[in-house]
Amino acid sequence: MIRPIAIHLPQFHPIPENDRWWGNGFTEWTNVARAQPLFRGHYQPHMPSDLGFYDLRLEEARVAQADLARQYGIYGFCYYHYWFNGTRLLERPLDDMLRTGTPDFPFMLCWANENWSRRWDGNEKEVLMHQEYSEKDDEEHMSFLCSRFFSDKRYIRVDGKPFFAIYRPDLFPDIRRTIDTWRKTALRLGTGPLYLAYMQAFNFREDPGKLGFDAAIDFQPDFYSPVPTEGNALARWAYKFLGRRSVYVENQIRDYARYVDYMKRRPAPSYKWFPAVTPMWDNTARRKTGATIFRNSTPALYEDWLGSVLRTYKAPSPSENFIFINAWNEWAEGNHLEPCTKWGRAYLEATKRAVSHEG
Numbered sequence: 001m002i003r004p005i006a007i008h009l010p011q012f013h014p015i016p017e018n019d020r021w022w023g024n025g026f027t028e029w030t031n032v033a034r035a036q037p038l039f040r041g042h043y044q045p046h047m048p049s050d051l052g053f054y055d056l057r058l059e060e061a062r063v064a065q066a067d068l069a070r071q072y073g074i075y076g077f078c079y080y081h082y083w084f085n086g087t088r089l090l091e092r093p094l095d096d097m098l099r100t101g102t103p104d105f106p107f108m109l110c111w112a113n114e115n116w117s118r119r120w121d122g123n124e125k126e127v128l129m130h131q132e133y134s135e136k137d138d139e140e141h142m143s144f145l146c147s148r149f150f151s152d153k154r155y156i157r158v159d160g161k162p163f164f165a166i167y168r169p170d171l172f173p174d175i176r177r178t179i180d181t182w183r184k185t186a187l188r189l190g191t192g193p194l195y196l197a198y199m200q201a202f203n204f205r206e207d208p209g210k211l212g213f214d215a216a217i218d219f220q221p222d223f224y225s226p227v228p229t230e231g232n233a234l235a236r237w238a239y240k241f242l243g244r245r246s247v248y249v250e251n252q253i254r255d256y257a258r259y260v261d262y263m264k265r266r267p268a269p270s271y272k273w274f275p276a277v278t279p280m281w282d283n284t285a286r287r288k289t290g291a292t293i294f295r296n297s298t299p300a301l302y303e304d305w306l307g308s309v310l311r312t313y314k315a316p317s318p319s320e321n322f323i324f325i326n327a328w329n330e331w332a333e334g335n336h337l338e339p340c341t342k343w344g345r346a347y348l349e350a351t352k353r354a355v356s357h358e359g
Helices: 016-022 028-033 059-071 092-100 135-148 175-188 233-242 256-265 299-312 346-358
Strands: 003-008 076-084 087-089 107-111 116-118 123-129 161-166 195-200 215-218 252-255 292-295 322-325
Touching (some): 059 076, 059 346, 076 092, 175 195, 256 292
Parallel strands (some): 003 076, 161 195
């Protein structure tokens, strides 16, 4: 039996840092609500339906998410975890989940270890929170995780080992040293062996074993895939010779059906690897220009892709039986299983049908 894990963004609540950087009351919903369609048939904005514009400081909102995920075949959530040398951001939903014991739903963490910058308004060089790496920080970070999260009975494990993921291993000065420090720290503290994996994002696809990881996780969408972007020859000519702006020049637009077809035919790597799918993608809510847009995404195409993965994937072992869905609630990236005003629960229903057929 495969265990589907949905990637979860705990951004939907105000924090002092975002108030300071983006204005009072800023949350991900701020970006979502102001999105506008860029061309005929462009699905924007993505507006929530069943769960509304929730606030993840509310226990009721977190419980409703878990209940909905469980109802439609999701085994657990993979929450993004933000750690900057002891400073945490967007931590309240996770801390409240630990404190209250609700929802009673399996979860794991993925350390989103990038710098925070002002890329949403185009100024990527202005760093808001800087990520620094050191052996001392590796020890303190793992000690924190062992004491707070890995001891929780809901935490997802592989043969008893807490499953912890890294988003960007390529940003570490020495990822092998970090992993070695983490494993030694967890053993010293009595947590025991760890199960470590990394997300294969930004075209980084190294053999996980050679880096010290137990496995790799496919990250979808793969922005470096050879699936061509759509274009308009006249628009490109006008931009080149007349300087006229065009959404086809300023953004990367791909057809979701062509992308799914390519991904279904792409061979799996020989090393230990967990596949992933994405229901849709469109991050124009976050980016004024330079967005990546998957046109013509539908629940039927998503179900076909997910079903294909479930039919063809061979889990490395009975306890290493995960696939990942990106994402549960990345609303500003037009990437969510949560119900919206256009599709209702159609993506959740597609997930349940695919998972039930696999079972």
